[in-house]
Amino acid sequence: MDEGMLTIGAFARACRLSPKALRLYDELGLLRPARVDPDTGYRYYAAGQLEQARLVAWLRRLGMPLAGIRRVCALDDPSSAAREVRAYWARVERETAARRDLAAFLVDQLSAESVEEPPMLELRCFAHSDTGRVRPANQDTAYAGARLLAVADGFGPAGAPASSAAVEALRFLDTAQVPAGGVLNLLQDAVRGAAEAVRDAAGGTDGAGTTLTALLWTGSRPALVHIGDSRAYLLRDGELFRITHDHTMVQSMVDEGRLTAQEAAAHPQRALLLKALTAHGPAASPDLRLHDALPGDRYLLCSDGLSAVLPEDRVHRLLTGTPAAPDTAARRLVDAANDAGGPDNVSCVVADVVQTAAQVY
Template identity: 45%
Template sequence: MAISGKSAAVSHVGKIRANNQDSGYAGRHLFLVADGMGGHAGGDVASAIALKRIIEADKSYASAQDAEFALQTALLAANTMLAETVFDHAELTGMGTTVSALARVGDQMALAHIGDSRIYLYRDGLLEQISADHTFVQRLVDSGRITQEEAAVHPRRSVLMRVLGDVDSSPEIDTTILDTRPGDRWLICSDGLSSYVSDDKIAATLGNFPGTKDATNRLVRESLDQGAPDNVTVVLVDVGDGPDSSSNPPQTVGSAALPLTYEADSARRALRLPTLLLHPLKSAQHEDSHFEPESEEYLDELILEDKRRALRRRITWLVGILLIIAAIVVALLFVYRWTQTHYYVGANGETVAIFQGVQQDLGPISLHSVYQQTSIKLEDLTPYTRSTIEDTISADNLDDARAIIQRLADSTDG
C-alpha cells in the first residue's frame, strides 16, 4: 500500500438532519473532529468555535510532550470560549461539542480527546480504537452492568458524560502520546460513522482504498448507504517516511467552514438540559440525541432507568419462556388425548388383551395401557395367530378391537 504522508477531511450533513453540526480539520501538524450538540441550541456554533480556537495549536513542536500539553491547553481554552459565548448569547444555553485531536511530532502522535467522537489506528491490516467513549453506556460497560453488544443498542447510548461547553469550567481531557510509523493510517471520525458502520467495514475500506481522499470519501459513502441519520465527518492521516507535517494544504470542513452566525430567533430559545435529558423525545425543538448530565442526580436517574429497563427485559423474556412452555404442555396434552382414541390388540404376558393408545412411548411417558384383559391364552392360538398378536393388531375403534377378540375366542373354541 502506497502511503504518501497525506491527509484528507470530509464532512456530510447526512440524509436526515437539516444542518451540519460537525466540524473537521486536516492541517499541517494538527488533525481533529468536533461533533457539536444542542440542535437548534447551537451545536454547529459549538463545534465551529472549538475548532477555530484549537487549530491555533497547528504548529511544529520540539517534542510530543509539548504538543500534548498544547492540545490540552487549547481544548480547555475552547471550553472557556464556549462558556463565554453562552453568557453573551443565552439562546445558545446547552450547546456543547466533542473533540478528538491528533498532533504529529516526528514518529509520535499526541492525542487529546473528550466525548464520543473516535480516534482509530489502522496498522498492518488491523483496526484499533484508541480513544475511549465518554458516554453513559460506556460507563455501564466499564462497571460490568451491560455488555458491549447491549451498549450498541442501548436507548441512552448517545448520552455524554464529558464534553466541551457551558457545563463544566474545567472538564477532564484524555491525553496520551503514542508511537507511529510509516504505513499507519490514523482515522478521526464523528459518531455519524462509528455508530452506523462496523469496525470490520471501516478496516476493510482502509485496506482497500490506499488513496487518502478516496478512503475518506468511501467511508462517508458507507455511512450514507446505512441511511446516515446523523452528520458524518471523517479525517484521515496517512503517515509517510517524510517530515511530520502533511503535504496537503490545511482543510476545514463542516460547520467551521461556514461563516459563524448567532441566530437569535425562536428556533434558538434556551433549552434546559435536565428536561432534554429525561424527556428527549418530547422536546420538539431539539433535533440531536447528545446530552450532558448537569449533576449526579441525573446520572442516578439514568442508572435507575437502566435498571428498570433491564427488569422489564427480564420479565418479558420470562413471560415469553413461560408462554412457550405452556404451549408445549398444551401440545403434549393434545397429542396424548389423541393417542387415547386409538385401540389395538396385543399380548399382555401369556394372554391376549385390548390396549388403549398407541404402541409408541414418548420418552418415559407410556402412550398405551391395558383397557380390557381377556382369558384367551397365547398357547391356545395357532403359531401364525400368536405371532400376529405379539406384533399387535391395530383396531379402528373399541368395537373393532372387541370384534377381533371375539374372532380369536371363536377360533380357540373351534
C-alpha cells in the same frame, strides 16, 4: 455485659478494625454497635455483626470511599452488592489506566535518552464532513492541517458554532512551537482555550456543546486529545485498533459489566455524554496520550455519525480494501454511512503516516 456481646476491643480484634475506626463508623451510621451502655457510653457488638464488619474492613482495604461502603452494606442481595463492588473496581481501573498513560507520557517527555534517531515522518491527510440524510444542518466540524487533525461533533441549539469554535481554537497548533514544558502543557492549554471558545460561541445556551478528538503531529509521534464520543482509530499492519475511549454513560456501564457491547449498541441512551465541552461549567478533563507512529500507519478520526452507523469490520474493509489516498478513503466512509441511512451528521479525517523523502534510502 450481655451474654454473647463483645466489647469494642474484642470486636476490633476479631474483625481487624481499630476501635477508633469502629467509633467513626458508628458516628457515620455505617456500623452501629448492638448496644451502648447508658451509663458509661461503652459500645458492645454482637457476634453476628462480625460478617458486616469484616466486609467493611475489606472494602476499606480496597480503597472504597465511605459513601460507597454504605451503599454496599445497605444492599440485602449479595449479587447486587457484588455488582456494586465490581462497578467501583472498574472505575478504579479506568482511573489507574488514565494515570498510567499520563505517567508514560511524562516519562517520554522528560527522558533525554534515545537509542537511535527516530525517522522523520509526516502526514498526508484529508477531512470530509457531510450533513447526512436526516439532519437539517451539519453541526460537525472536521479539520486536517499540516500538523493538526481534529473532529468535533456539536450538539444542542448552538452545536454548530460550538464545534467550529473548538476546532478553530486548536488551529494555532499547526504552527505553534512546542514550549519548554513540552507538548503536554501545550495541549492542556489548547483544550482550556477550546473550552472557553465553546462557552463564548454557545452564548450560554443550555444543552449546547461539542465533543473534541484531535491528533497533534510532533515530528515522529502523534499526541492525542480526546473528550466525548467522537473516535480515533489506528490501522497498522492490516489491523484496526480503536485508540479512544467513549465518555458516555453506556460505555461506563459496559466497563462496569452492567451491559454487554451488543446491548450498548442498541441502548436508547447510548449518546448520553459524561464528558464534553459545554456552554456551562468548567472544562472536563480530556484523555491525553502520546502514540508511537510507524511508516504505513493510517489514522481515522470520526464523529459518531460514522462509528454508530458502520460496524468496525465495515470501517476496516473501507480503509484497507483497495489502496486509496486519504481523500478517497474519507469520501468512501462518509458515502457508506449515508448509504446505511445517514441518520446523523457524519465527519471523518483520514491520515497516512509516510517517511519523508530525506529519510528514504
